[in-house]
Amino acid sequence: MEWLKSIAPNLVAYSKNFIESCEQTFQMLLLSGIISFAIGLLLGVILTITKKDGIKPNAVIFHVLDIIVSFFRAIPFLILLIFLIPLTRSVVGTAIGVKGAILPLVFGCVPFFTRQVQAALAGVDPGKVEAAKSMGSGTVGIIFRVYLHEAVPDLIRVTVITAISLIGLTTMAGAVGAGGIGAFAINFGQGLNHTDIIYVCVALLLIIVVLLQGIGDALAKNTTNKTLVNKKYK
Amino acid sequence: MIEIRNLNKTFKDKNGEVVAVKDVNLKINDGEIYGIIGYSGAGKSTLIRLLNLLEKPDSGYISINGQVIYDSEGETLKGRELNLARKGIGMIFQSFNLLDRSNVYDNIAYPLKYTGKSKEEITSRVKELLELIGLEDKINAYPSQLSGGQKQRVAIARALASNPSVLLSDEATSALDPDATESILNLLQELNEKLHLTIVIITHEMSVIKRICERVSVMENGEVVEEGDVYQIFANPQQPITKKFINSASPVGKLEQLLKDNAITYDNEKGKLVKLTFGKDSVGDAIISEISRKFNVNLNIVLANVDNLREGTLGNMVAVISGEEEKVKETIEYLESNFVRVEVIK
Ligand SMILES: Nc1ncnc2c1ncn2[C@@H]1O[C@H](COP(=O)(O)OP(=O)(O)OP(=O)(O)O)[C@@H](O)[C@H]1O
Ligand SMILES: [Mg+2]
Numbered sequence: 001m002e003w004l005k006s007i008a009p010n011l012v013a014y015s016k017n018f019i020e021s022c023e024q025t026f027q028m029l030l031l032s033g034i035i036s037f038a039i040g041l042l043l044g045v046i047l048t049i050t051k052k053d054g055i056k057p058n059a060v061i062f063h064v065l066d067i068i069v070s071f072f073r074a075i076p077f078l079i080l081l082i083f084l085i086p087l088t089r090s091v092v093g094t095a096i097g098v099k100g101a102i103l104p105l106v107f108g109c110v111p112f113f114t115r116q117v118q119a120a121l122a123g124v125d126p127g128k129v130e131a132a133k134s135m136g137s138g139t140v141g142i143i144f145r146v147y148l149h150e151a152v153p154d155l156i157r158v159t160v161i162t163a164i165s166l167i168g169l170t171t172m173a174g175a176v177g178a179g180g181i182g183a184f185a186i187n188f189g190q191g192l193n194h195t196d197i198i199y200v201c202v203a204l205l206l207i208i209v210v211l212l213q214g215i216g217d218a219l220a221k222n223t224t225n226k227t228l229v230n231k232k233y234k
Numbered sequence: 235m236i237e238i239r240n241l242n243k244t245f246k247d248k249n250g251e252v253v254a255v256k257d258v259n260l261k262i263n264d265g266e267i268y269g270i271i272g273y274s275g276a277g278k279s280t281l282i283r284l285l286n287l288l289e290k291p292d293s294g295y296i297s298i299n300g301q302v303i304y305d306s307e308g309e310t311l312k313g314r315e316l317n318l319a320r321k322g323i324g325m326i327f328q329s330f331n332l333l334d335r336s337n338v339y340d341n342i343a344y345p346l347k348y349t350g351k352s353k354e355e356i357t358s359r360v361k362e363l364l365e366l367i368g369l370e371d372k373i374n375a376y377p378s379q380l381s382g383g384q385k386q387r388v389a390i391a392r393a394l395a396s397n398p399s400v401l402l403s404d405e406a407t408s409a410l411d412p413d414a415t416e417s418i419l420n421l422l423q424e425l426n427e428k429l430h431l432t433i434v435i436i437t438h439e440m441s442v443i444k445r446i447c448e449r450v451s452v453m454e455n456g457e458v459v460e461e462g463d464v465y466q467i468f469a470n471p472q473q474p475i476t477k478k479f480i481n482s483a484s485p486v487g488k489l490e491q492l493l494k495d496n497a498i499t500y501d502n503e504k505g506k507l508v509k510l511t512f513g514k515d516s517v518g519d520a521i522i523s524e525i526s527r528k529f530n531v532n533l534n535i536v537l538a539n540v541d542n543l544r545e546g547t548l549g550n551m552v553a554v555i556s557g558e559e560e561k562v563k564e565t566i567e568y569l570e571s572n573f574v575r576v577e578v579i580k
Contacts (some may be wrong), residue, residue, distance in 0.1 A: 131331035134286055134402075135345040135392070136320040138313075145344070150335055225334045225378040233339045233357070233373050 010194035014184075018197075021174075021184035022204075027098050028170045028180055032105035033163060040110045040162070041155075043069065044117025045143055055129060056139050073111035077169055080108055081176050101170070101178035108169050109162060116158035120151045153220040160216030164209050171205075181205065236262040236285065236400065236432065241294035243280055243456075254280040255291075256456035262449075264299075264399070265430045267423070269443040269464070271479055272453030278436040281453070282402050285434070286323045287316060298323060299399055321345065324393030328405035330385040332377040338364070338388050339373050345395045363391040366428075367421065383414030390421065400432045401425070407442060419446050440483035444468070448544055452476045465545040469513050470575070485539045486550040489579070498536055498554075505556030507536075508566070511575040512549035521572055529565045531557030552579070 005012045043065060049055050050062040075083065081104045085095045088103045124147050132146045148155070171182025181201050189197035222228055243255040254277040262268045272278050283289040285296060285303070293306040301319060304310045311319050332341050342363055346356045364370045367387040377385055386406055393401060403422070407415040423446045425431050435447060443450050443464060450467055452460040452475060460473045471477045481487025486509070492498050498507065526533055537552040555562050566576050 125329075125331065127327060127329050127331040128333060130288060131325070131327065131389075131392075132344075133288060134320055134323070134325035136317040136396070138317050141348065146333065150333060152335060223335065226376050227335060227337075230374070231337065231340070233337075233360075 008196040008200055010188070010192070010196050011200050014188050014197070017188060018184060018200075021179055021181050024098050024178070025167075025170055025174075025180035025182070028101050028105060028173065028178065029163070029166060031098075032102050032109060032170075033166055035102070035106050036109035036113055036162070036166070037159065039106065040113030041117055043110065043114040044121060045147065047114065047118050048121040048147065049139065049143065053126075055133070055142055069111045069114050072107055073115065077104075077108045077172055078176075080104055081173060096177040097179060101173040101180075105166065105169055105173060109166050112165060113158070113162045116162060117155065120154035120158050121147050123154055124150045153224045156216055156220040156223065160212055163212055167205060167208060235264055235297075235299065236260070236434070237295070237297045238262075238285075239295040241281070241284060241296065242292045243277075243284060243289060244292055253456045255284060258294075258456075258458050260451060260458065260461070262432060262434060264432055265426065266449065267426050267433045267435065267447050269435045269437065269447035269450040270453060271437055271440065271443055271450060273438060273475075276453040277456040278438075278453055279404055280456075282325075282404050282434060282436050285402060286320050286325060287311065321396040322398045322400070324390075324396075324398040324401040326386065326389045326393050326401065326403050326406045328408045330377070330382075330389045330409075332385055332389055332392070334377050337374050337376050338369065338380075341377070341388055342391045342395055344392060349396075359395065360391075363395060366394075366425070367391045381414065382410050383417055386410065386414070386418050387421065390418075390425070394425070394429075394431075398431075400434070403433060403435045405436055405438070408437070408439070415442075422446060440479045444483055444541055444543060446544065452479065463545070465514075465543050465548065468541065468543060468548050469511055484541065484550060486537045486552055489537060489552050492536070493579075500534065500554040500556065504559075505532075505534075505554045506562055506566075506578055507552070507554050507580040509577040509579055510549075510551045510553065510569065511577075512551070513573055513575070514546035514548070515573040516549075521569070521574065525565050525568060529557065529561045529568070531555050531561050531565050 011018060047062060047065055047069075050058040052059070072080070084104045084107060088095045088100050091103060092099050094100045128146050128150060129142055132142050137145065170178070170180050171185075174180040174182030174184070175186060177183075181204065185198050185201035188194060189201060219228070238258055238260040241255055241258045245252045245254055256277075258281060270278050270281065280289055284291050285298070287303060291304055291306070295305045295307075296303040298319075299322070302309060302311070303319060333344065336344070339360055342360045343356050346359060361370070364373060367390060369384060369387055372380065372384065377388070380388065401422075407418050410418060419442065422433055422435075426433050435442065437443060447464050449462060450464050451458045452467075452473060454475050460467065460471070460476045467476060468480055471480050481490070489509070500507065522533055525531065532555070534554040534556070535551060536554065539550045541548045541550070555565055557565075566578070569576050
């Protein structure tokens, strides 16, 4: 503690705010991450199967979704944050704080993740899909037993990439009232001119990113051409 | 029996239309190994993929074991019924198409899972299949740990898991080395005999047809241009493309190249270059020494080859017969009367 006080006195002074902002960032990441993962995966799968040579081609669904995803992907996140304020207010009752940040974060994250999921699923050899069809698998069977099953390492990779970009988005959301580490760095670091706070925030974010990347890489490596936990049949 | 009538399939894209399958009619008998040969782009894959509706025909009729798979004038299978019918039609591919993240057990069990079978039933069936393909010790291996030949064996086991009566093979040996090719062809023949499995084999290699097929279709530009018994086709090919395929699989096929290079020299005045085909009814080698004695001619063998087809052996020989003109003529007549087919080349 003494040591920390000597190198980052301001951080120690505002330690309560610091811990609170860490919690806020964590909440934003977890909540918007889980929601975005579910929606993005769903949209990625739908786009994959409804495209022209997909297993359930449907031009209308494909094009409508494709345009919506491209639209939200094209809007810079800061603009999106402002653009979505009325919607956020009407849905969750407030546009500030963690609660108000979830919706714009999901909107900012889903289009990006959807495209990443599409790319991951496009990496599944169409021959495998064909073989599954020839064995009598239906649409649901092919989605779960071929597409999602074979794409696991790539899905892990793109989830990590998306999670890291989501961390970036939460700090931006912080700038407009969501709280979190980003807001803490701006208000207490830059605003009060405490550079030690800025450095600690940067270091903390760096550690989170490196950790995420490391875990993701290890998981992806251990699921390539095998299951994570090897099954043994006798 | 697989029955195909007036089957058509045209692909349309921005570059225009490609007639991939054109008015094909075929009957493939139960328990038969049937070959379809043709060059790249002939429409072989399209034809075989039409059989289990991986590709939708434009018109025609397909039935397998009495079940109508497709009929442009009537009912066509779709949805759940189609999926069920596909379980009765196994298929293997050039690129194996195994699930890379599943081990051998799970790959073979793929068609068995979610069908209401108990774990024990699935396990015993998988083991049965592993024994059939001789890979019991690879039960926990992943595809990345197997050789091409072993992968194809697993793919065969997987295709047979739900006890289909028909196996469709699209260039299943094209990615394999000669040894692995041989062992896969052996396995297919064994399965055909043991399980009375009807096998439709697509290939661009005549050696594959020669090795295991009973009947064959030759495809060119979407059409079946020649069809019949493999032995008959080898003994007496009609279409130029068929002859080309047969030559590709036989040393005697080198003849044209040798003639072009002037590598065969003989006295044009006194000799005739002939191609002899010895069928299973011909007497065999003895006749060669017999004619030299009988007609006082010289027989100089340029190229020779014996093929072991399923129905019997077939010999081919290119030789120069030289001697008195009258005697050479008599020799040829004598050979023909002994069921040797004689083609005078020059
Ligand atoms: N999905 C498709 N869309 C458009 N054209 C296609 C399609 N599939 C096949 N074709 C065309 O149909 C023709 C027959 O193709 P097919 O794959 O059946 O040939 P093949 O005899 O199997 O050749 P190969 O030995 O190279 O596999 C080719 O001209 C090909 O370009
Ligand atoms: Mg092909």
